[in-house]
Amino acid sequence: MSVKIIGLSGSIRSESLNTKLLRYLRELIPNDVEYEVIDTLGDVPFYNEDMEAEVPEAVVRLRHSVVSASGLFIATPEHNHSFSAPLKNAIDWLSRPPGKGGIARKPVAILGAAPGHFGTMRAQIQLRQVLHATNSIVVARPEVFIADASSKFDGKGRLLDAVGNQLVQELVDNLIAEIRKLEELVA
Numbered sequence: 417m418s419v420k421i422i423g424l425s426g427s428i429r430s431e432s433l434n435t436k437l438l439r440y441l442r443e444l445i446p447n448d449v450e451y452e453v454i455d456t457l458g459d460v461p462f463y464n465e466d467m468e469a470e471v472p473e474a475v476v477r478l479r480h481s482v483v484s485a486s487g488l489f490i491a492t493p494e495h496n497h498s499f500s501a502p503l504k505n506a507i508d509w510l511s512r513p514p515g516k517g518g519i520a521r522k523p524v525a526i527l528g529a530a531p532g533h534f535g536t537m538r539a540q541i542q543l544r545q546v547l548h549a550t551n552s553i554v555v556a557r558p559e560v561f562i563a564d565a566s567s568k569f570d571g572k573g574r575l576l577d578a579v580g581n582q583l584v585q586e587l588v589d590n591l592i593a594e595i596r597k598l599e600e601l602v603a
């Protein structure tokens with residue numbers, strides 16, 4: 417079965433470090449795995465249950481991408497010690513209808529980059545808590561905090577940090593292993 421992974425960016429900023437990190441993953445993901453980065457969560461309207469009768473087009477597209485993916489990377493900025501508002505909004509949409517919005521039972525690997533010294537550590541703790549509510553299958557290790565990230569990418573978007581690279585590769589391998597394990601269970 418072919419594997420497709422989505423890299424969901426919690427940032428809607430054009431020069432986002434987190435989107436850059438997600439794009440860089442293409443170099444670490446095996447070529448036989450399809451990979452697409454979504455950096456358009458700014459197009460998704462605020463969740464409103466009234467809209468469930470006629471779901472906005474941006475949500476239909478997002479749900480379709482996530483439902484059809486074998487797994488997700490989520491990279492989030494840290495905003496006031498939490499993960500970003502566009503990401504929370506997207507997760508709320510993806511959690512409805514319960515069990516069918518796309519994120520339930522989906523393998524998810526979390527990472528993040530920030531110019532500061534904590535590398536989104538606090539945001540990721542909260543994100544894990546929310547993904548517990550959505551019944552997602554969160555890859556436990558490694559935790560990937562790319563701190564002081566403004567100076568850690570070269571002009572081509574490659575991550576320069578040796579330890580960071582090791583951790584990110586491990587995360588990629590662990591997510592793919594989780595996906596393969598699930599595939600074997602349902603085969």
Ligand SMILES: Cc1cc2nc3c(=O)[nH]c(=O)nc-3n(C[C@H](O)[C@H](O)[C@H](O)COP(=O)(O)O)c2cc1C
Nearest residue numbers: 427429432433434435493494495496497530531532
């Ligand atoms: C409203 C706001 C709150 C922020 N709060 C934090 C924070 O709590 N911790 C942190 O490390 N950086 C914080 N930052 C800085 C972000 O880490 C920085 O803007 C980062 O580049 C955002 O990720 P992005 O480059 O992927 O957009 C904050 C930035 C904004 C705009």
